[in-house]
Amino acid sequence: MEKNENAKKFFANRRSISVKGLKGPGPELGDTFKIIQSGLRVPDHGKLEPWRAILISEKSKYKFIDIIDRRGKEIFIDPGKLEKNKRNALDIPLIIAIICSPKESSKIPEIEQILSAGALCLNVLNNFLVCGWGANWLTGWMAHDRKFGEEAFNLVETEFVAGFIYVGTYDETPPDRPRPKAEDKVTWF
Numbered sequence: 001m002e003k004n005e006n007a008k009k010f011f012a013n014r015r016s017i018s019v020k021g022l023k024g025p026g027p028e029l030g031d032t033f034k035i036i037q038s039g040l041r042v043p044d045h046g047k048l049e050p051w052r053a054i055l056i057s058e059k060s061k062y063k064f065i066d067i068i069d070r071r072g073k074e075i076f077i078d079p080g081k082l083e084k085n086k087r088n089a090l091d092i093p094l095i096i097a098i099i100c101s102p103k104e105s106s107k108i109p110e111i112e113q114i115l116s117a118g119a120l121c122l123n124v125l126n127n128f129l130v131c132g133w134g135a136n137w138l139t140g141w142m143a144h145d146r147k148f149g150e151e152a153f154n155l156v157e158t159e160f161v162a163g164f165i166y167v168g169t170y171d172e173t174p175p176d177r178p179r180p181k182a183e184d185k186v187t188w189f
C-alpha cells in the first residue's frame with residue numbers, strides 16, 4: 001500500500017468529539033452505509049463476522065427513548081443521568097449500537113471475537129471522524145443492562161452491546177486530553 005500523508009495526519013491527531021458537542025444534522029442514510037461499509041474492514045479471525053450493527057436514527061428515536069425511560073426508572077438510574085441519556089438520544093442525530101455476536105467455533109476463542117467487535121467500534125468511529133463527522137464511543141448502563149439490550153436490540157444470550165457510536169455535526173474541536181507517550185508504554189523484549 002502507498003504511503004498516505006493524509007491518513008498519517010489523521011491518525012496522528014484523531015480524537016473523539018464529546019457528545020456534549022454533537023448536534024444535527026447527521027449523515028444521510030446512503031453516506032451512513034458507505035461509512036459503515038468501510039468500518040466493516042476489520043480483522044476477524046476465521047471470518048466469523050461476530051458482530052452486527054443497529055442504526056438508531058430520527059425515525060426510531062422515540063421508541064428508543066421510551067425504552068431508556070422505562071427501563072432506566074425500573075433499575076433506579078439516577079434521574080439526572082437518565083435525563084442526560086434521553087437528551088443525548090434526542091439531540092444527537094445518529095446512534096449506532098454495535099453488537100458483539102460471538103459465533104460457535106472450535107478454533108476461534110470467544111475473546112478474539114470480542115476483540116474484533118472492539119476493533120469494529122473503533123473503525124466505525126474513525127471512519128465517521130475521517131469523513132468530518134463528530135463521533136464518540138460510549139457504553140454505560142444502556143450497554144450493560146441485559147434487559148435493556150434484549151428489549152431494544154433483541155440480544156440473544158451470547159450477545160452484548162460492545163458500544164454505542166454517537167454521530168453528529170460539531171462546531172469546535174475541544175482541547176485534546178493528555179496522551180500517553182510511546183516511550184512510557186513500550187519496553188524492549
Ligand SMILES: Cc1cc2nc3c(=O)[nH]c(=O)nc-3n(C[C@H](O)[C@H](O)[C@H](O)COP(=O)(O)O)c2cc1C
Pocket residue numbers: 014015016017018136137138139140162163
Ligand atoms: C469501551 C468504551 C466505552 C466507553 N464508554 C464511555 C461512557 O460510557 N462514557 C464516557 O464518558 N466515555 C466513555 N468512553 C470514553 C469515550 O469514548 C471517550 O470520549 C474517549 O476516551 C475518547 O478518546 P479518543 O479521543 O482517543 O477517541 C468509552 C470508551 C471505550 C473504549
